[in-house]
Amino acid sequence: MMQIKLWHYGISDDMDNIISNISKEFPLLPTIDLHYYAMKAYGIYDEAIVFGRPKFHLIGSDKLFSVVPLISSPYSPYVFKNGILTYMGVELPFRVKFIGRITRSPAYFYIRGIKEWMPTLESETILSINFHPICKGCEWCCREIGKGMRNISPEEGMEIIQSKGIGLHNIDKITFVTGMYRNEDEVISSLIKVIELAKDKGFNGRLLYIGSQIKTAHQINKLLGVLGNTPFKYAYTLETFTSRERMHNKKNTPLEYILSTLDSIKRMGVMELEYSYMPGLDSLAHFKTWMPRFSRLAIPHISIFRPAEPIQENLKNHEFVNNPLGYLCSMRFAFEKEHGGPIFQNNLASLWGMPIKRINPLFLTDAVALR
Numbered sequence: 001m002m003q004i005k006l007w008h009y010g011i012s013d014d015m016d017n018i019i020s021n022i023s024k025e026f027p028l029l030p031t032i033d034l035h036y037y038a039m040k041a042y043g044i045y046d047e048a049i050v051f052g053r054p055k056f057h058l059i060g061s062d063k064l065f066s067v068v069p070l071i072s073s074p075y076s077p078y079v080f081k082n083g084i085l086t087y088m089g090v091e092l093p094f095r096v097k098f099i100g101r102i103t104r105s106p107a108y109f110y111i112r113g114i115k116e117w118m119p120t121l122e123s124e125t126i127l128s129i130n131f132h133p134i135c136k137g138c139e140w141c142c143r144e145i146g147k148g149m150r151n152i153s154p155e156e157g158m159e160i161i162q163s164k165g166i167g168l169h170n171i172d173k174i175t176f177v178t179g180m181y182r183n184e185d186e187v188i189s190s191l192i193k194v195i196e197l198a199k200d201k202g203f204n205g206r207l208l209y210i211g212s213q214i215k216t217a218h219q220i221n222k223l224l225g226v227l228g229n230t231p232f233k234y235a236y237t238l239e240t241f242t243s244r245e246r247m248h249n250k251k252n253t254p255l256e257y258i259l260s261t262l263d264s265i266k267r268m269g270v271m272e273l274e275y276s277y278m279p280g281l282d283s284l285a286h287f288k289t290w291m292p293r294f295s296r297l298a299i300p301h302i303s304i305f306r307p308a309e310p311i312q313e314n315l316k317n318h319e320f321v322n323n324p325l326g327y328l329c330s331m332r333f334a335f336e337k338e339h340g341g342p343i344f345q346n347n348l349a350s351l352w353g354m355p356i357k358r359i360n361p362l363f364l365t366d367a368v369a370l371r
Contacts, residue, residue: 018077019087022325026333032060032094033353034325035087036067040280040304040349041324043073046080052101054080057119057363059095063353064119064363068102070308099368108133108149108157111166112346114360117369120346123360124172129194131157132178154193162201169202177210187213192226199230206231210276210301212238215261220268233272235301236262240281241290255290262297273298279331279351280305280320287331295338302335303349304328 019034026034036058046054049072058065077088085096099117104110112118113125120126132151152160161168176194181187191214195207207230214220214234224232241255266273275298277291294300305320307313320327332351336342342352356364 018325022329025326026329029329030060030063032058032063032065034329035092035094036065036353037304037325037328038087039067039069039078040306040328041320042076042078043071043306044069044078044080044085045074045076046072048080052103054101055099056085057097057099058092058353059097059356059364060353062356064356064359065353066119066348068348070306071310097366097368108152109161109166114362114370117363118348119354119359119363121344121354121358124346125170126173126175126346127161127166127168127171128175128177129157129161130177131190131194132181154190154197158194158197158201167202168198169204171198171203171205173206173208174198174203175208175210178213181213184213184215184219187211188219188223192223195227195230206233208233208235210235210237212236215265217264217268220265220270224269231272232270233274234265234270235274235276236265236298238275238294239278242282242286259293259297262294266297274301275299276301276303278303278305279328280316280324283317283319284327284330288334291334292338295335299339299343300335301345301347302343302351303347304351306349 018038019031022034023029023031044054044067046069049069053068053070056067058067079086079089080098083098084091085098086092108131109127109129110116111125111127112120114123115125131154133149174194176191178187178190181190191207191209195203207227209232214223236258238258262273262275275294277294277300279287279302291300305316307315317327328351335351343350344352344355344358
């Protein structure tokens with residue numbers, strides 16, 4: 001197994017050859033994919049990150065990756081300085097577009113799409129909301145809470161969105177992301193109220209719920225009845241197959257029970273079903289045991305694990321730490337085998353880049369914002 005040894009502001013000889021070595025093992029993968037995986041594994045050193053997180057687009061001949069490091073990684077071979085991102089002191093062999101620094105404060109919502117210069121498939125405009133941000137949070141979570149933020153009602157949340165000039169008639173999808181509610185009834189009531197208020201303001205798009213508290217037939221039937229013809233997708237928050245309770249003390253439900261729950265949810269009429277998964281937390285052995293069983297019921301909603309604070313580095317599985325590129329490549333090919341090819345989603349931390357032919361061509365220009 002490849003051993004990576006790093007020291008402060010210095011890098012071992014092994015690191016110098018990591019991309020070329022892994023290219024020999026996985027010759028079909030483009031260099032841009034391998035560098036993207038390496039950035040996810042080792043992070044980016046940016047001494048100016050206190051002024052905002054840098055946002056990059058890595059642009060290849062047929063795909064685009066979006067990269068936003070959450071912390072500065074002083075042991076990384078990737079360094080951002082003077083407006084240039086380098087690997088081992090050399091510029092990267094593909095186009096790297098620096099979009100700017102993310103300085104906005106945490107909020108109750110954000111927009112994915114061309115307005116926020118965030119690529120989406122088919123150039124969709126997606127409204128992601130979280131009106132319930134005050135939560136202990138899972139151990140992997142980026143728990144930034146803006147000053148004065150609190151759990152708010154759907155009515156207050158939608159008023160804030162309207163006050164910012166967001167036209168609900170222009171939204172293609174609402175993503176309902178939530179911290180832990182007290183119970184399933186509360187989640188359903190909040191979700192239904194959000195959709196009712198949005199429809200009153202002209203929303204006619206799709207709904208994605210990301211969570212794990214909706215489980216019973218009564219509540220799912222209630223939700224589907226209110227949604228009517230509104231397309232609904234449920235992304236069950238699983239994240240990892242092993243030691244789930246270390247992420248949150250309430251995540252101790254046995255996997256067999258979760259599989260049964262997913263099967264029941266599907267039989268209740270939720271045909272678009274996903275399970276969230278974070279490569280980097282499990283051993284490959286556990287992954288290969290459980291992934292096929294979950295993937296036969298649902299599509300994985302994939303986000304490569306990235307620490308939001310230095311202490312979260314301890315959550316990484318040792319296989320991911322010792323050979324991150326081999327680890328991620330193995331998972332990628334296993335997913336592709338199970339699902340018959342790449343899984344393209346509006347998820348900027350996925351294992352696959354966004355196909356250029358499916359995003360707004362403005363992202364390929366030199367522009368970094370709408371004028």
